[in-house]
Protein backbone atom coordinates (compact mmCIF):
# COMPACT_ATOMS: atom_id res chain seq x y z
CA UNK A 1 0.00 0.00 0.00
CA UNK A 2 2.76 2.34 0.98
CA UNK A 3 4.69 1.37 -2.18
CA UNK A 4 1.67 2.16 -4.39
CA UNK A 5 1.19 5.53 -2.64
CA UNK A 6 4.86 6.35 -3.23
CA UNK A 7 4.60 5.36 -6.89
CA UNK A 8 1.55 7.64 -7.46
CA UNK A 9 3.24 10.47 -5.55
CA UNK A 10 6.39 10.13 -7.67
CA UNK A 11 4.35 10.10 -10.84
CA UNK A 12 2.47 13.32 -9.98
CA UNK A 13 5.76 14.95 -8.88
CA UNK A 14 7.47 14.05 -12.18
CA UNK A 15 4.46 15.41 -14.15
CA UNK A 16 4.71 18.72 -12.19
CA UNK A 17 8.39 19.04 -13.04
CA UNK A 18 7.73 18.32 -16.71
CA UNK A 19 4.91 20.92 -16.95
CA UNK A 20 7.03 23.54 -15.27
CA UNK A 21 9.87 22.84 -17.71
CA UNK A 22 7.62 23.35 -20.77
CA UNK A 23 5.42 26.25 -19.65
CA UNK A 24 7.80 27.85 -17.16
CA UNK A 25 10.09 28.95 -19.96
CA UNK A 26 7.18 30.24 -22.02
CA UNK A 27 5.73 32.38 -19.22
CA UNK A 28 9.20 33.62 -18.35
CA UNK A 29 9.61 34.82 -21.94
CA UNK A 30 6.21 36.62 -21.95
CA UNK A 31 7.13 38.22 -18.60
CA UNK A 32 10.44 39.44 -20.05
CA UNK A 33 8.66 40.79 -23.14
CA UNK A 34 6.12 42.72 -21.07
CA UNK A 35 8.86 43.95 -18.76
CA UNK A 36 10.71 45.22 -21.80
CA UNK A 37 7.65 47.07 -23.15
CA UNK A 38 6.68 48.67 -19.89
CA UNK A 39 10.22 48.74 -18.48
CA UNK A 40 8.95 47.99 -14.99
CA UNK A 41 12.47 47.59 -13.66
CA UNK A 42 13.53 51.04 -14.92
CA UNK A 43 12.37 54.53 -13.98
CA UNK A 44 8.67 55.34 -13.98
CA UNK A 45 7.39 56.35 -17.43
CA UNK A 46 5.12 59.18 -18.49
CA UNK A 47 1.37 58.69 -18.96
CA UNK A 48 1.77 59.44 -22.70
CA UNK A 49 4.25 56.69 -23.14
CA UNK A 50 2.00 54.36 -21.07
CA UNK A 51 -0.96 55.05 -23.46
CA UNK A 52 1.21 54.47 -26.53
CA UNK A 53 2.42 51.16 -25.22
CA UNK A 54 -1.04 50.08 -24.13
CA UNK A 55 -2.35 50.76 -27.67
CA UNK A 56 0.55 48.79 -29.09
CA UNK A 57 -0.33 45.86 -26.84
CA UNK A 58 -4.04 46.09 -27.89
CA UNK A 59 -2.99 46.19 -31.55
CA UNK A 60 -0.82 43.14 -31.18
CA UNK A 61 -3.63 41.30 -29.40
CA UNK A 62 -6.13 42.42 -32.09
CA UNK A 63 -3.88 41.23 -34.93
CA UNK A 64 -3.29 37.87 -33.26
CA UNK A 65 -7.03 37.52 -32.37
CA UNK A 66 -8.16 38.54 -35.86
CA UNK A 67 -5.78 36.05 -37.44
CA UNK A 68 -6.96 33.31 -35.13
CA UNK A 69 -10.62 34.11 -35.90
CA UNK A 70 -9.96 34.12 -39.69
CA UNK A 71 -8.24 30.77 -39.28
CA UNK A 72 -11.22 29.46 -37.29
CA UNK A 73 -13.78 30.82 -39.76
CA UNK A 74 -12.06 29.44 -42.82
CA UNK A 75 -11.75 26.06 -41.14
CA UNK A 76 -15.64 26.06 -40.77
CA UNK A 77 -16.25 26.45 -44.53
CA UNK A 78 -17.24 23.33 -46.43
CA UNK A 79 -17.96 22.21 -49.98
CA UNK A 80 -21.58 22.44 -51.08
CA UNK A 81 -23.71 22.28 -54.22
CA UNK A 82 -25.81 25.28 -55.19
CA UNK A 83 -29.38 25.20 -56.32
CA UNK A 84 -29.84 28.04 -58.82
CA UNK A 85 -33.01 29.10 -60.57
CA UNK A 86 -32.29 31.21 -63.61
CA UNK A 87 -28.78 31.95 -62.25
CA UNK A 88 -30.04 33.01 -58.80
CA UNK A 89 -28.74 30.87 -55.93
CA UNK A 90 -31.72 29.82 -53.80
CA UNK A 91 -30.00 27.28 -51.57
CA UNK A 92 -27.09 24.94 -50.85
CA UNK A 93 -27.11 21.18 -50.59
CA UNK A 94 -24.40 18.99 -49.07
CA UNK A 95 -23.94 17.03 -52.27
CA UNK A 96 -25.09 16.69 -55.87
CA UNK A 97 -27.20 13.71 -54.78
CA UNK A 98 -29.10 15.81 -52.23
CA UNK A 99 -29.49 18.66 -54.75
CA UNK A 100 -30.99 16.21 -57.24
CA UNK A 101 -33.30 14.76 -54.57
CA UNK A 102 -34.54 18.26 -53.66
CA UNK A 103 -35.14 19.06 -57.34
CA UNK A 104 -37.00 15.76 -57.86
CA UNK A 105 -39.16 16.39 -54.78
CA UNK A 106 -39.98 19.90 -56.00
CA UNK A 107 -40.92 18.61 -59.46
CA UNK A 108 -43.10 15.96 -57.83
CA UNK A 109 -44.95 18.67 -55.91
CA UNK A 110 -45.04 21.13 -58.81
CA UNK A 111 -45.78 18.82 -61.70
CA UNK A 112 -42.86 20.45 -63.59
CA UNK A 113 -40.33 23.27 -63.30
CA UNK A 114 -42.24 25.12 -65.99
CA UNK A 115 -40.10 27.40 -68.15
CA UNK A 116 -37.48 27.82 -65.43
CA UNK A 117 -34.26 25.83 -65.25
CA UNK A 118 -32.41 24.61 -62.19
CA UNK A 119 -28.60 24.62 -62.24
CA UNK A 120 -26.00 23.34 -59.77
CA UNK A 121 -22.45 24.46 -59.01
CA UNK A 122 -19.90 23.24 -56.53
CA UNK A 123 -18.83 25.98 -54.03
CA UNK A 124 -17.40 26.41 -50.52
CA UNK A 125 -19.81 27.95 -48.04
CA UNK A 126 -20.32 28.17 -44.29
CA UNK A 127 -21.82 24.93 -43.08
CA UNK A 128 -24.83 26.73 -41.56
CA UNK A 129 -25.98 27.79 -45.06
CA UNK A 130 -26.58 24.19 -46.10
CA UNK A 131 -30.18 23.01 -45.85
CA UNK A 132 -31.87 19.64 -45.71
CA UNK A 133 -33.55 18.11 -48.77
CA UNK A 134 -37.16 18.88 -47.63
CA UNK A 135 -36.23 22.50 -46.81
CA UNK A 136 -34.53 22.93 -50.21
CA UNK A 137 -37.51 21.37 -52.00
CA UNK A 138 -39.82 23.81 -50.21
CA UNK A 139 -37.65 26.76 -51.26
CA UNK A 140 -37.61 25.52 -54.86
CA UNK A 141 -41.40 25.17 -54.89
CA UNK A 142 -41.72 28.71 -53.48
CA UNK A 143 -39.48 30.17 -56.18
CA UNK A 144 -40.78 28.05 -59.07
CA UNK A 145 -44.45 28.60 -58.24
CA UNK A 146 -44.07 32.36 -58.48
CA UNK A 147 -46.95 33.41 -60.74
CA UNK A 148 -48.45 29.90 -60.84
CA UNK A 149 -51.66 28.61 -59.26
CA UNK A 150 -51.96 25.58 -57.02
CA UNK A 151 -54.55 23.29 -58.62
CA UNK A 152 -56.07 19.82 -58.14
CA UNK A 153 -55.76 17.64 -61.17
CA UNK A 154 -58.60 15.14 -61.64
CA UNK A 155 -57.71 11.79 -63.15
CA UNK A 156 -60.22 9.25 -64.50
CA UNK A 157 -58.29 6.02 -64.08
CA UNK A 158 -54.87 7.22 -65.24
CA UNK A 159 -55.89 9.83 -67.73
CA UNK A 160 -56.09 13.51 -66.88
CA UNK A 161 -59.60 14.93 -67.21
CA UNK A 162 -58.94 18.50 -66.03
CA UNK A 163 -57.72 20.57 -63.08
CA UNK A 164 -59.66 22.80 -60.70
CA UNK A 165 -58.64 25.23 -57.97
CA UNK A 166 -61.42 24.15 -55.61
CA UNK A 167 -60.93 20.55 -54.41
CA UNK A 168 -64.10 20.50 -52.29
CA UNK A 169 -66.11 21.75 -55.27
CA UNK A 170 -64.60 18.93 -57.34
CA UNK A 171 -65.54 16.31 -54.73
CA UNK A 172 -69.10 17.70 -54.61
CA UNK A 173 -69.33 17.54 -58.42
CA UNK A 174 -68.22 13.87 -58.38
CA UNK A 175 -70.75 13.07 -55.62
CA UNK A 176 -73.45 14.80 -57.67
CA UNK A 177 -72.60 12.65 -60.71
CA UNK A 178 -72.92 9.53 -58.52
CA UNK A 179 -76.28 10.69 -57.09
CA UNK A 180 -77.57 11.19 -60.63
CA UNK A 181 -76.58 7.62 -61.48
CA UNK A 182 -78.28 6.39 -58.27
CA UNK A 183 -81.53 8.01 -59.36
CA UNK A 184 -81.48 5.85 -62.49
CA UNK A 185 -81.02 2.64 -60.45
CA UNK A 186 -82.71 3.44 -57.13
CA UNK A 187 -82.75 -0.15 -55.84
CA UNK A 188 -79.17 -1.01 -56.71
CA UNK A 189 -75.72 -0.49 -55.35
CA UNK A 190 -74.24 2.09 -57.74
CA UNK A 191 -70.61 2.94 -58.36
CA UNK A 192 -68.36 4.07 -61.19
CA UNK A 193 -66.24 1.51 -63.00
CA UNK A 194 -63.40 4.03 -63.22
CA UNK A 195 -61.17 5.17 -60.38
CA UNK A 196 -61.30 8.93 -59.84
CA UNK A 197 -58.22 10.44 -58.18
CA UNK A 198 -57.00 13.98 -57.44
CA UNK A 199 -53.43 15.23 -57.39
CA UNK A 200 -52.04 18.70 -56.66
CA UNK A 201 -50.01 20.57 -59.27
CA UNK A 202 -49.04 24.14 -60.24
CA UNK A 203 -50.55 25.57 -63.40
CA UNK A 204 -50.07 28.79 -65.30
CA UNK A 205 -53.37 30.71 -65.25
CA UNK A 206 -53.77 30.20 -69.02
CA UNK A 207 -53.58 26.39 -68.87
CA UNK A 208 -56.40 25.01 -71.01
CA UNK A 209 -56.92 22.04 -68.64
CA UNK A 210 -57.83 24.45 -65.80
CA UNK A 211 -61.62 24.10 -65.54
CA UNK A 212 -64.26 25.84 -63.51
CA UNK A 213 -66.50 23.58 -61.37
CA UNK A 214 -69.38 23.93 -63.86
CA UNK A 215 -67.03 22.93 -66.69
CA UNK A 216 -65.99 19.92 -64.57
CA UNK A 217 -69.66 18.94 -64.04
CA UNK A 218 -70.26 19.08 -67.78
CA UNK A 219 -67.17 16.98 -68.44
CA UNK A 220 -68.27 14.33 -65.93
CA UNK A 221 -71.72 14.12 -67.57
CA UNK A 222 -70.28 13.74 -71.04
CA UNK A 223 -70.97 10.23 -72.35
CA UNK A 224 -67.88 8.06 -72.26
CA UNK A 225 -66.25 9.82 -69.32
CA UNK A 226 -67.65 7.58 -66.59
CA UNK A 227 -69.25 4.14 -66.68
CA UNK A 228 -71.96 3.31 -64.16
CA UNK A 229 -71.83 -0.06 -62.40
CA UNK A 230 -74.94 -1.21 -60.61
CA UNK A 231 -75.28 -4.41 -58.68
CA UNK A 232 -78.60 -6.13 -57.98
CA UNK A 233 -79.80 -9.20 -56.14
CA UNK A 234 -81.58 -11.41 -58.62
CA UNK A 235 -83.73 -14.42 -57.86
CA UNK A 236 -83.64 -17.26 -60.28
CA UNK A 237 -85.43 -20.57 -60.63
CA UNK A 238 -83.59 -23.04 -62.79
CA UNK A 239 -84.59 -26.47 -63.98
CA UNK A 240 -82.24 -29.38 -64.13
CA UNK A 241 -82.98 -31.85 -66.89
CA UNK A 242 -83.62 -35.37 -65.70
CA UNK A 243 -81.38 -38.18 -66.83
CA UNK A 244 -82.67 -41.07 -68.86
CA UNK A 245 -81.60 -44.52 -67.83
CA UNK A 246 -82.11 -47.44 -70.16
CA UNK A 247 -82.50 -51.02 -69.05
CA UNK A 248 -82.68 -54.00 -71.31
CA UNK A 249 -85.54 -56.40 -71.25
CA UNK A 250 -86.39 -59.49 -73.24
CA UNK A 251 -90.06 -58.94 -72.55
CA UNK A 252 -89.90 -56.53 -75.51
CA UNK A 253 -88.84 -57.13 -79.09
CA UNK A 254 -85.69 -55.45 -80.41
CA UNK A 255 -86.55 -51.87 -81.46
CA UNK A 256 -89.42 -51.51 -78.97
CA UNK A 257 -89.18 -49.38 -75.87
CA UNK A 258 -91.43 -48.77 -72.93
CA UNK A 259 -91.28 -46.04 -70.27
CA UNK A 260 -91.05 -47.77 -66.92
CA UNK A 261 -90.82 -44.56 -64.92
CA UNK A 262 -91.51 -41.01 -66.06
CA UNK A 263 -88.61 -38.59 -65.54
CA UNK A 264 -89.01 -35.36 -63.62
CA UNK A 265 -86.92 -32.20 -63.93
CA UNK A 266 -85.23 -30.88 -60.82
CA UNK A 267 -85.93 -27.31 -59.66
CA UNK A 268 -83.38 -25.03 -58.06
CA UNK A 269 -83.93 -21.62 -56.50
CA UNK A 270 -80.91 -19.32 -56.51
CA UNK A 271 -80.09 -15.73 -55.54
CA UNK A 272 -77.29 -14.11 -57.50
CA UNK A 273 -75.47 -10.82 -57.08
CA UNK A 274 -75.45 -9.50 -60.63
CA UNK A 275 -73.33 -6.53 -61.71
CA UNK A 276 -74.23 -4.52 -64.79
CA UNK A 277 -71.93 -2.12 -66.58
CA UNK A 278 -74.21 0.42 -68.27
CA UNK A 279 -76.96 -2.24 -68.44
CA UNK A 280 -74.67 -4.94 -69.73
CA UNK A 281 -74.27 -7.90 -67.37
CA UNK A 282 -70.58 -8.19 -66.51
CA UNK A 283 -70.53 -10.40 -63.42
CA UNK A 284 -72.78 -12.78 -61.55
CA UNK A 285 -71.87 -14.19 -58.18
CA UNK A 286 -74.09 -16.79 -56.50
CA UNK A 287 -75.21 -15.73 -53.02
CA UNK A 288 -77.20 -18.85 -52.21
CA UNK A 289 -78.99 -21.68 -53.92
CA UNK A 290 -81.50 -24.23 -52.73
CA UNK A 291 -82.65 -27.38 -54.47
CA UNK A 292 -86.46 -27.44 -54.47
CA UNK A 293 -86.82 -30.75 -56.26
CA UNK A 294 -84.15 -33.22 -57.18
CA UNK A 295 -84.45 -34.52 -60.69
CA UNK A 296 -85.98 -38.00 -61.06
CA UNK A 297 -84.36 -40.08 -63.75
CA UNK A 298 -86.53 -41.59 -66.43
CA UNK A 299 -86.30 -45.31 -66.87
CA UNK A 300 -86.77 -46.75 -70.34
CA UNK A 301 -87.01 -50.45 -71.04
CA UNK A 302 -85.45 -51.41 -74.32
CA UNK A 303 -86.33 -54.74 -75.95
CA UNK A 304 -83.58 -57.22 -76.67
CA UNK A 305 -85.84 -60.10 -77.62
CA UNK A 306 -85.14 -61.30 -81.14
CA UNK A 307 -88.13 -61.38 -83.45
CA UNK A 308 -87.41 -64.99 -84.34
CA UNK A 309 -85.56 -66.79 -81.65
CA UNK A 310 -83.35 -69.65 -82.70
CA UNK A 311 -82.81 -71.98 -79.78
CA UNK A 312 -80.89 -74.55 -81.73
CA UNK A 313 -82.40 -77.98 -81.82
CA UNK A 314 -83.84 -79.48 -78.67
CA UNK A 315 -86.09 -82.34 -77.89
CA UNK A 316 -89.31 -81.89 -76.00
CA UNK A 317 -90.46 -84.96 -74.13
CA UNK A 318 -94.13 -85.70 -74.63
CA UNK A 319 -95.55 -87.24 -71.50
CA UNK A 320 -98.56 -89.52 -71.34
CA UNK A 321 -100.39 -86.59 -69.66
CA UNK A 322 -101.95 -83.66 -71.44
CA UNK A 323 -98.77 -81.55 -71.13
CA UNK A 324 -95.32 -82.12 -72.53
CA UNK A 325 -92.47 -82.21 -69.99
CA UNK A 326 -91.83 -78.48 -69.20
CA UNK A 327 -87.99 -78.64 -69.06
CA UNK A 328 -85.59 -79.92 -71.70
CA UNK A 329 -83.23 -82.61 -70.41
CA UNK A 330 -84.09 -82.26 -66.70
CA UNK A 331 -86.32 -85.04 -65.40
CA UNK A 332 -85.77 -85.24 -61.62
CA UNK A 333 -88.69 -84.19 -59.43
CA UNK A 334 -86.84 -82.82 -56.41
CA UNK A 335 -89.94 -81.80 -54.49
CA UNK A 336 -93.40 -83.17 -55.24
CA UNK A 337 -96.81 -81.57 -54.68
CA UNK A 338 -98.16 -81.69 -51.13
CA UNK A 339 -97.08 -81.24 -47.52
CA UNK A 340 -93.47 -80.58 -46.81
CA UNK A 341 -91.47 -78.86 -44.03
CA UNK A 342 -91.61 -75.47 -45.77
CA UNK A 343 -95.39 -75.57 -45.98
CA UNK A 344 -97.90 -76.89 -48.49
CA UNK A 345 -96.21 -77.21 -51.89
CA UNK A 346 -98.67 -76.33 -54.61
CA UNK A 347 -96.55 -77.45 -57.55
CA UNK A 348 -93.65 -79.72 -58.36
CA UNK A 349 -89.96 -78.85 -58.54
CA UNK A 350 -87.92 -80.20 -61.42
CA UNK A 351 -84.12 -80.14 -61.41
CA UNK A 352 -81.08 -82.30 -62.20
CA UNK A 353 -77.40 -81.94 -63.15
CA UNK A 354 -76.45 -78.58 -64.66
CA UNK A 355 -80.01 -77.40 -64.11
CA UNK A 356 -79.33 -73.68 -64.42
CA UNK A 357 -79.96 -72.43 -67.94
CA UNK A 358 -81.93 -75.45 -69.12
CA UNK A 359 -84.74 -74.50 -71.50
CA UNK A 360 -88.26 -74.17 -70.09
CA UNK A 361 -91.00 -74.89 -72.61
CA UNK A 362 -94.78 -74.35 -72.72
CA UNK A 363 -96.60 -77.50 -71.56
CA UNK A 364 -99.33 -76.86 -74.11
CA UNK A 365 -100.38 -74.18 -76.60
CA UNK A 366 -102.06 -71.09 -75.20
CA UNK A 367 -101.77 -67.39 -74.50
CA UNK A 368 -99.30 -65.85 -72.09
CA UNK A 369 -101.26 -63.95 -69.41
CA UNK A 370 -98.37 -62.99 -67.12
CA UNK A 371 -94.65 -62.77 -67.74
CA UNK A 372 -92.26 -60.85 -65.48
CA UNK A 373 -91.08 -60.49 -61.93
CA UNK A 374 -93.16 -61.79 -59.07
CA UNK A 375 -93.21 -60.05 -55.74
CA UNK A 376 -94.69 -63.18 -54.18
CA UNK A 377 -91.56 -65.34 -54.37
CA UNK A 378 -91.90 -66.84 -57.87
CA UNK A 379 -88.97 -64.76 -59.18
CA UNK A 380 -89.14 -64.52 -62.97
CA UNK A 381 -92.28 -66.37 -63.91
CA UNK A 382 -94.74 -67.01 -66.75
CA UNK A 383 -98.43 -68.02 -66.69
CA UNK A 384 -99.99 -69.50 -69.81
CA UNK A 385 -103.74 -69.80 -70.27
CA UNK A 386 -104.63 -72.92 -72.23
CA UNK A 387 -108.38 -72.25 -72.35
CA UNK A 388 -111.24 -74.05 -70.57
CA UNK A 389 -110.01 -72.80 -67.20
CA UNK A 390 -106.63 -74.55 -67.53
CA UNK A 391 -103.43 -72.61 -66.74
CA UNK A 392 -99.79 -73.53 -66.14
CA UNK A 393 -97.18 -71.58 -64.19
CA UNK A 394 -93.38 -71.65 -64.58
CA UNK A 395 -91.31 -70.01 -61.78
CA UNK A 396 -87.75 -69.10 -60.57
CA UNK A 397 -86.43 -68.62 -64.13
CA UNK A 398 -83.09 -66.89 -64.88
CA UNK A 399 -82.91 -63.11 -65.03
CA UNK A 400 -83.26 -61.85 -68.60
CA UNK A 401 -84.24 -65.30 -69.80
CA UNK A 402 -87.98 -64.78 -70.33
CA UNK A 403 -88.71 -65.07 -74.03
CA UNK A 404 -92.43 -64.27 -73.97
CA UNK A 405 -94.59 -61.37 -72.88
CA UNK A 406 -98.16 -61.16 -71.71
CA UNK A 407 -100.41 -61.50 -74.74
CA UNK A 408 -98.08 -63.74 -76.72
CA UNK A 409 -99.54 -66.85 -78.25
CA UNK A 410 -97.28 -69.83 -77.69
CA UNK A 411 -97.16 -73.30 -79.14
CA UNK A 412 -96.77 -76.50 -77.17
CA UNK A 413 -93.03 -77.10 -76.53
CA UNK A 414 -92.06 -73.49 -77.43
CA UNK A 415 -89.28 -72.13 -75.20
CA UNK A 416 -90.48 -69.50 -72.79
CA UNK A 417 -87.36 -69.09 -70.56
CA UNK A 418 -84.55 -70.83 -68.77
CA UNK A 419 -84.27 -72.60 -65.42
CA UNK A 420 -82.90 -70.32 -62.71
CA UNK A 421 -82.82 -69.67 -58.99
CA UNK A 422 -84.76 -66.38 -58.66
CA UNK A 423 -87.36 -65.49 -56.03
CA UNK A 424 -87.99 -67.79 -53.06
CA UNK A 425 -85.72 -70.55 -54.26
CA UNK A 426 -82.73 -72.47 -52.96
CA UNK A 427 -80.92 -73.95 -55.93
CA UNK A 428 -81.72 -73.86 -59.65
CA UNK A 429 -85.01 -75.62 -60.45
CA UNK A 430 -88.31 -75.09 -62.22
CA UNK A 431 -91.39 -74.79 -60.05
CA UNK A 432 -94.31 -75.95 -62.20
CA UNK A 433 -97.96 -75.47 -61.35
CA UNK A 434 -101.19 -76.60 -62.95
CA UNK A 435 -104.27 -74.48 -62.21
CA UNK A 436 -107.76 -75.62 -63.02
CA UNK A 437 -110.33 -72.84 -62.62
CA UNK A 438 -107.86 -71.12 -60.34
CA UNK A 439 -107.19 -74.13 -58.11
CA UNK A 440 -103.61 -75.27 -57.93
CA UNK A 441 -103.80 -79.02 -58.33
CA UNK A 442 -101.14 -81.71 -58.29
CA UNK A 443 -99.42 -81.48 -61.70
CA UNK A 444 -98.25 -85.14 -61.58
CA UNK A 445 -101.25 -86.69 -63.40
CA UNK A 446 -101.11 -84.01 -66.09
CA UNK A 447 -97.46 -84.92 -66.75
CA UNK A 448 -98.17 -88.64 -66.91
CA UNK A 449 -96.38 -89.26 -63.60
CA UNK A 450 -99.24 -91.15 -61.91
Ligand SMILES: [Zn+2]
Pocket residue numbers: 335345347348349430431432
Ligand atom coordinates in the same frame (compact mmCIF):
# COMPACT_ATOMS: atom_id res chain seq x y z
ZN1 LIG B 1 -91.84 -75.60 -56.03
